Amino acid sequence: MAMNVRTLCLGVLSFKEASGYELKKEIEEGMYSHFIDASFGSIYPALTQMNAEGLLTLRSEEQSGRPDKKVYAITDQGRAVLAKSLAVLPASNKFKSEFLFEMLLQHFVSKEHLDLAIDKHHTDLSEDLAKIAQKQLHQDKSKCDAGSLFVMGYGESVLRAALNYLEAQCPRLKKVKLTAAE
Amino acid sequence: MAMNVRTLCLGVLSFKEASGYELKKEIEEGMYSHFIDASFGSIYPALTQMNAEGLLTLRSEEQSGRPDKKVYAITDQGRAVLAKSLAVLPASNKFKSEFLFEMLLQHFVSKEHLDLAIDKHHTDLSEDLAKIAQKQLHQDKSKCDAGSLFVMGYGESVLRAALNYLEAQCPRLKKVKLTAAE
DNA sequence: TGATGCATGTAATCCGTTACATGATTCA
DNA sequence: TGAATCATGTAACGGATTACATGCATCA
Numbered sequence: 001m002a003m004n005v006r007t008l009c010l011g012v013l014s015f016k017e018a019s020g021y022e023l024k025k026e027i028e029e030g031m032y033s034h035f036i037d038a039s040f041g042s043i044y045p046a047l048t049q050m051n052a053e054g055l056l057t058l059r060s061e062e063q064s065g066r067p068d069k070k071v072y073a074i075t076d077q078g079r080a081v082l083a084k085s086l087a088v089l090p091a092s093n094k095f096k097s098e099f100l101f102e103m104l105l106q107h108f109v110s111k112e113h114l115d116l117a118i119d120k121h122h123t124d125l126s127e128d129l130a131k132i133a134q135k136q137l138h139q140d141k142s143k144c145d146a147g148s149l150f151v152m153g154y155g156e157s158v159l160r161a162a163l164n165y166l167e168a169q170c171p172r173l174k175k176v177k178l179t180a181a182e
Numbered sequence: 183m184a185m186n187v188r189t190l191c192l193g194v195l196s197f198k199e200a201s202g203y204e205l206k207k208e209i210e211e212g213m214y215s216h217f218i219d220a221s222f223g224s225i226y227p228a229l230t231q232m233n234a235e236g237l238l239t240l241r242s243e244e245q246s247g248r249p250d251k252k253v254y255a256i257t258d259q260g261r262a263v264l265a266k267s268l269a270v271l272p273a274s275n276k277f278k279s280e281f282l283f284e285m286l287l288q289h290f291v292s293k294e295h296l297d298l299a300i301d302k303h304h305t306d307l308s309e310d311l312a313k314i315a316q317k318q319l320h321q322d323k324s325k326c327d328a329g330s331l332f333v334m335g336y337g338e339s340v341l342r343a344a345l346n347y348l349e350a351q352c353p354r355l356k357k358v359k360l361t362a363a364e
Numbered sequence: 365t366g367a368t369g370c371a372t373g374t375a376a377t378c379c380g381t382t383a384c385a386t387g388a389t390t391c392a
Numbered sequence: 393t394g395a396a397t398c399a400t401g402t403a404a405c406g407g408a409t410t411a412c413a414t415g416c417a418t419c420a
Contacts, residue, residue, distance in 0.1 A: 001280045001284070003283060004380090005380075007283075011283065011287050019400090021400075032283075032286075034279075034282075035278050035279045035283060038380090039380075039381055040401080041381060041402085042381075044400065063398085063399075064388085065389070065398095066387080066400090067386090067399045067401085068399085068400085069398090070399090070400080079290070083291070086287060086291050086295075087291070087295060089298060090280030090281040090284050090303070093280075093281065093306070094216065094218070095216050095276075095277060096185075096217050096275065096277070096278050097216075097275045097276075098183045098185050100216075100337075101183075101185060101193065101218075102183070103329055103332045103333055104214075105196060105268060107328070107329060108196065108264060109268050117272055120271055120272070124274045128274075145289075146289070147285055147288045147289065150286075151282050151285055153347060154348075157344065157347040158277075158343050158344050160343070161339045161342070162336065162340050165339040166336075169335070186406095186408085187408075202372070219409090220408085221410080222371095222372080222373080223373090223374085223409060224408050224409075226372065227373085227374085245370085245371075245416095247370095247415080247417065248370060248372090248416060249372045249415090250372085251370090251371070251372090252371090252372080
């Protein structure tokens with residue numbers, strides 16, 4: 001599957017129309033954030049190009065004291081291209097975890113630094129879990145999209161497993177959690 | 183942290199010396215495979231360059247009917263550079279999962295294709311788990327490196343959680359597993 | 365005899381990031 | 393007053409992939 005910025009934008013736009021700026025936000029804050037990054041430097045050119053190719057339509061909204069907001073919407077042709085990308089079986093997961101790389105090479109790192117890295121990872125995992133929990137509440141009230149629910153559930157399971165393992169390996173972390181919960 | 187091919191090669195070489203070809207194999211088959219890819223097109227130039235910079239030493243082993251095997255070993259300077267890379271706190275995880283992207287956009291995909299993708303993912307997860315289990319046995323007999331053990335345990339937890347979630351969501355998969363276990 | 369594994373390398377190309385350029389608005 | 397948010401874009405650069413180039417050995 002071609003998992004690049006183009007496909008990603010088409011995917012997000014298949015839910016609702018958006019500007020480049022809004023896409024970036026959605027990618028950073030939404031479910032997408034867990035599997036990809038995207039910067040303005042890649043998003044804007046991709047949108048311009050796909051608009052020229054007829055995969056997107058463009059509507060300009062005038063703003064006061066700001067550049068026009070360019071709202072893009074996916075076309076039937078765009079949906080076809082997206083569907084074609086999705087029709088290729090997904091490649092296997094890559095975790096791209098600098099944390100695990102660091103752990104693997106722990107004989108190279110001072111104990112202090114290792115503890116710092118572990119604490120940071122612990123915090124990251126906790127925050128991600130909190131974000132998902134919050135989203136699950138919000139989603140409940142609005143439309144219950146099957147895809148989002150599945151991905152949120154998957155993320156929750158995996159993150160919780162990682163957190164549990166981390167706490168089992170480093171009992172020190174449990175206390176942090178308990179004191180924080182009080 | 184600078185997680186690129188250079189750092190990766192230094193990391194692998196910090197365990198044992200190896201040729202470019204062997205590094206590729208190790209990266210594909212070892213623990214590394216879960217968090218990064220690396221092709222010959224990036225490995226060979228990186229090794230040549232790092233050798234020129236004094237981070238690696240080079241020993242040529244003559245072979246019959248094949249190019250000389252160039253065995254690289256990390257130097258103290260190389261270890262210093264690696265340590266410096268590791269001294270930067272790791273960035274947060276990215277899962278880079280085409281599977282989850284596909285699930286998120288499931289309203290775009292036929293049920294047949296979705297089932298195929300799910301089955302493939304199920305197989306991938308099972309195979310990865312089996313690989314880790316096998317490695318845990320092997321490692322037991324040789325040196326018990328703390329880093330490898332941690333990463334294997336982490337991988338096991340996370341993969342098992344993903345597998346459980348998948349089977350809970352798609353009861354059909356459980357049968358596959360049971361019949362395979364008999 | 366044809367695929368797979370061993371073994372190294374280069375060059376074109378792609379894809380994306382980072383930094384730069386611009387500038388108003390709102391909140392602390 | 394200074395930071396963050398909104399809003400779009402370009403250009404230089406970096407890093408890695410893909411395809412190409414070469415060729416023997418082994419196994420099915």
